[in-house]
Amino acid sequence: MPSAGAAALAWALLWLLAPPPALPEPLDPKKNVEQKDAVFDRTYSDWVASDTLNIYAFNHTVLRNRTEGVRVSVNVLSDHKDLPVLFVVRQKEAVVSFQVPLILRGLFQRKYAYQEVSRTLCQPQTKVEVETQHFFVDVSTLSLNASYQLRVTRVENFVLRTNEAFTFNATASQPQYFKYEFPDGVDSVIVKVTSAMAFPCSVISIQDILCPVYDLDNNVAFIGMYQTMTKKAAITVQRKDFPSNSFYVVVVVKTEDEVCGGALPYYPLSKRTSPDEPVDQHNRQKMLEVMVSPAITSEAYVSSMLFCLGIFLSFYVITVLIACWENCRQQKKKGLLAAMDSPSLDTASLLGHPHSIPDSFLGHAPYVGCGYGSFENGSSCSTEAITDSMGSADVSYGYVGERSLENVASRPRLDSLSSVEEDDYDTLADIDYDKNVIRTKQYLCVADLARKDKRVLRKKYQIYFWNIATIAVFYALPVVQLVITYQTVVNVTGNQDICYYNFLCAHPLGNLSAFNNIISNLGYVLLGLLFLLIILQREINYNRALMRNDSHALECGIPKHFGLFYAMGTALMMEGLLSACYHVCPNYTNFQFDTSFMYMIAGLCMLKLYQKRHPDINASAYSAYACLAVVIFFSVIGVVFGKGNMVFWIIFSVMHIMATLLLSTQLYYMGRWKLDTGILRRILHVMYTDCVRQCSGPMYVDRMVLLVMGNIINWSLAAYGLLVRPNDFASYLLAIGICNLLLYFAFYIIMKLRSGERIKLIPLLCIIGTSVVWGFALFFFFQGLSTWQKTPAESREHNRDCILLDFFDDHDIWHFLSSIAMFGSFLVLLTLDDDLDCVQRDKIYVF
Template sequence: MPSAGAAALSWALLWLLAPPPALPEPLDPKKNVEQKDAVFDRTYSAWVASDTLNIYAFNHTVLRNRTEGVRVSVNVLSDHKDLPVLFVVRQKEAVVSFQVPLILRGLYQRKYAYQEVSRTLCQPQTKVEVETQHFFVDVSTLSLNASYQLRVTRVENFVLRTNEAFTFNATASQPQYFKYEFPDGVDSVIVKVTSAMAFPCSVISIQDILCPVYDLDNNVAFIGMYQTMTKKAAITVQRKDFPSNSFYVVVVVKTEDEACGGALPYYPLSKRTSPDEPMDLHNRQKMLEVMVSPAITSKAYVSSMLFCLGIFLSFYVITVLIACWENCRQHKKKGLLAAMDSPSLDTGHTHSIPDSFLGHTPYMGCGYGSFENGSSCSTEAITDSVGSADASYGYVGQEQFKRRIPSAPMRQQCIAMGERSLENVAGRPRLDSLSSVEEDDYDTLADIDYDKNVIRTKQYLCVADLARKDKRVLRKKYQIYFWNIATIAVFYALPVVQLVITYQTVVNVTGNQDICYYNFLCAHPLGNLSAFNNIISNLGYVLLGLLFLLIILQREINYNRALMRNDTRALECGIPKHFGLFYAMGTALMMEGLLSACYHVCPNYTNFQFDTSFMYMIAGLCMLKLYQKRHPDINASAYSAYACLAVVIFFSVIGVVFGKGNMVFWIVFSVMHIMATLLLSTQLYYMGRWKLDSGILRRILHVMYTDCVRQCSGPMYVDRMVLLVMGNIINWSLAAYGLLVRPNDFASYLLAIGICNLLLYFAFYIIMKLRSGERIKLIPLLCIIGTSVVWGFALFFFFQGLSTWQKTPAESREHNRDCILLDFFDDHDIWHFLSSIAMFGSFLVLLTLDDDLDCVQRDKIYVF
């Protein structure tokens, strides 16, 4: 086998012995070159052949303070598509060449031929006051004989003026571009292009003052910023991006309309000799209007951000004022009750139990957990609350505590018994370490499963029946909601931030503004961000979510203090206080703001789930919190709840990517939606006392036989049955709607399912609360009314639809509208403002809705 050196030597010898390459043939000396001086605004008709070269020499005067455009228009009359005529324009700093017929390619490499071509020449800058510039137009061809027409004209209104509209026509082979110069004191402008006709599709490009200008369909995307357009287009241009303080506005009509959502043209093959033959198009002309107006100044940015901060920081101020007012009110009530309790206990024949008997100083307000930091509580209510103490805490003599004591000896005996029992309570630490607490360690019933079946299948349940588990166990169980959502937020948000930064970088580098679906008529850039207003308007979610967390923290501190002093009302009265779900809700609200801001960095259909994922979580957590209020022992664990929400988000992603018009997907989803509704209905109706196993069908048939065939008996739990029947009707209707209509926006459809179920359950809860003889206090009532009004206005602005990623970017821009607030915020920004306030108000409703029960024994609070 020859070595590498021998092989190299062989190749060198072959190269030396090879004949020299053939020299290019010299130019034909017989080629006729005809040059003539030409003038503007005159049509030159001539013939050109393979042995001729026609040169037209033009000159024009260029002023430094005045810019005029020069436009070259040609029309080839001969039909020699395989032997086109070549036009070369030689000018200072640039050479422009094009052939006629002009061949442009569309989708699937379709070819389109244009016989009439017009091109505007770029204007090189001059450093002297007056300069005469020369340029030449060379005409040549390989055809035997080709007829053409040539005309060079000056472009009127080549320089656009601020706030003055200019109307013009353009075609695919006759693009137009104009120059704009930044006036003094203007650092940013918005270029608006409109047209009365949606098609043909066109492209708007902003390019620096360079030669050549990219003004054809196949090269317009090579430089600058560009958008496809049907009826509207708008691009915000900043002076800092253009060192020459000027730029070109280029308008190109595309050969096809597919990029703007139109159908591809159909041309029968019979009209052409072969599929590769170019198609000659006519009537693809579009009339457009361009106007350049100044954008907002830096002062508008500052004032708008201060306005945004002021709105949401005012909620902090209002919260502090309410807290101070309530604190003063409670101090006054405390002094009043102390004065009322000062008289002797021996007056009269019957006496209420004194506060010394209760083992603590009267706690002002029974409302350690209320938003207003307290509410009045009568001595009789205090007596009742003590009398309802659970036997597991060592309380005795309950009947004596529940009524007024008739005589002093009996009173002294009861006081002694109460003091001994309260010593037992005081001896038990209320806030032990949760590090090793397990639910099984405190489930000490002899036959716990039997006991659960007995209690949970009663026809009328009270909260005391479903609040039997140890508080420490439940506290740990519900704290997991917060820690899990915090972990999810970190791992979810970090890749989201990285991805949207990449999106924004791609937009800035490529200039392709079709990647992101902004409201371009109200998109104010800041730094590298293209629509800063859509991002800063999400600040309300973060600030109000943080405020909600602070309110929950204050409530928990007050509640823990009540537990530390063994306050009977904290132990035995009102809805059991568990704050883990509230912390999770506040965290979810803050994450909704962060992820919505990330989505609006570059909104499109591939990242829409960033904006909706925590909306699903908020809806799910609110329903879980409503259910937890009356069912603390049997509410879902954090692991199962987040697993279900993960399935929802999974279907959201699959639906957005593959669900558009996919019948198989909609059948699978609708079936799973109905099955999940039935399983959840069974779980809620039987309070979890059922099993999904091989005998489920047999048990269903048995129930149907005994309750419907042997005897026609009504449902045992009527209220629950009404709720579940209505829920199934709504969910089955939504499933049928999705299967029949198959909406394109699957994420919003899925969110609508969650919101409808939440509203249904919330309405049911309020109705049942009023039916049970409970009342709604002033603050939650005001929150309900105010939140409902704010939600109504928020939804009005949400449905304005300023953009939609369900359509093409050009069609989406047809929905764009100007700013409506401070010339900085649009309708969607107002939706962000109002929806964040409405969500915060909704959370306060959940927080304060049952404050009227803080002094009511749990065995007198109904479960529904």
């Protein structure tokens, strides 16, 4: 094999022996150059050949405090597409050249030819009061003979006036741009461009006062900020971004409408000799209206943020006032009982205080009296009744066992949780038998499903909070990093089609393009934090009651477990953070940031409702979050691949129905069934014995009604998704969760009232107020100011002006109201069963 040096030597010899390249032909010294003095507003009809060069000399007076636009319009009458006519405009600080026919490229490198071309010349700045500037238009071609028309005119209304609309026409080969100068005292303006016709598609660009101006379809995106447009476009411009205190508003009509959601034009090959031949385009003219208005001032930013803070901090003030008022009532009742020397429950009832002290939002004070009726006879829970209940606690309560009441009272209630494990109580076979006996009774009480040691359950439910806190950290950090990158790309490239804002009400601050959509999410964070503080106070009061061996805390009411409440408050705060991240740059690739914790909130609320009456058999945190992870996984897959994909929708619908059936079985049998190879045989056996041999109704009628209704709703939603295949899969999935939550909540309320329980004043007011707020919130949510299901230009057709303080739009009001409604919904779950705090657990029904 030859060496590398020999190969290099061979190549050098070949290069030396090769003939020299052909030199270009020398310029024709006999080329005729004809220069003419030309004037404005006159049409020059002339011709040019390969051996001629026509030069038109123009001059005009430029004033420093007045700007006039100059527009060059040409029309080539000859049809020589292979030998176009070249026009070169030489002026101060710039040279503009273009050929006619003007060839522009569209999608798939399609070529479009234009015979009529108009270009506006940029206006270089002058430092003197009056200056006469000269510019020349050179016309040349390689054609034998090409006829053309040339006209140079002054542009009327070249400088846009504040708050004055100006109407004009534009085409792909005849773009338009105008100048705007910031008036004194105005630091930010919003440029609004509208059109009555959606197509042809156009581009709106904001560029600095530089030469040349990029005003063609193939170069308009090179500098500045730009948006595609059908009927509406709006760009907020700040003075600090333009050192000259002025800018150009450039309007370009695109060669094709595909980027705006229109159909790609079809041109049959029979009209052309080859696919590469340019296509003549006609009638792609668009009438537009542009208006520049001052944007809001810095004082509006401050007042709007103070308004936002004031709304949500007022909830803190109201909560503290209610807590102080309740505390005063508690102290007054304690003083009255002490004065009468009657601390017993019976004396309190005889004194005309048959009802327990109302609970505040911040928790329970120590109970000094109770009068809540039982489910059966409505009698008050006297001291004797409570004593009898405690005496029989070895039957009803698993954590009492064989110990006497004195041993229960003497046991420390806040033992370390590190030595308590749930598995210590579920290892013997007789425990499983006991579960089958208890959970398959026709009528269950809370005492039947509150048999495990409270310390075990407390540890089990605390995992909900720590898991969601861990999830939040690992989920939020990449999200923040990603949206910062999105915003940086928007700011650097100027492409405002990346993010789907409501541009008519998008107020920038710093590097953020829509600060108002971000700050409006503050309510989720503040109200979530307030809910955590309320839960913390309730837990402190409950633990103090346990330390005092309070009989009500030990044996009455729904068992108090706060882990799920902490998880719900954390999820509400994370919803605010991730919704703010999503609104930094909303688009279809990051929509799941806005919905992920909504799924978690819906799931946690359903788990909390179920936990109230089923504390022993509620799902563990690991299985619950695993199911929610599957939901989020399907959300991402649906957004990316689900649009119109029939295979995906079939798979999802089948899994939706199967999951509904499995969950229904789990709820109906209280977890006392097994999913194994014998499941089909057992199903057939039950159907044969209950439906064929004897027609008997279901043993658990209430549960059956709930599950039948749930299956009907979920099967209907699955059928709707399979038939319609909605584009917004994430919202469709969220609707499934909300429908199931509302169904279960309505069932819970109905069964609560049907069981003889009552709803106290505070939860009743929360239910009514929350329902009203949800109604208004959904009204603003469905206004649809933008949608990433369409193109950015089509999305802007839904944009609308601000409606609150000239700062917040409809979607911001949705953020305000939905955060308040979620907080109210959490309070409903927290206080809904406060009427049972003096009712013995063996008299509280499970449903």
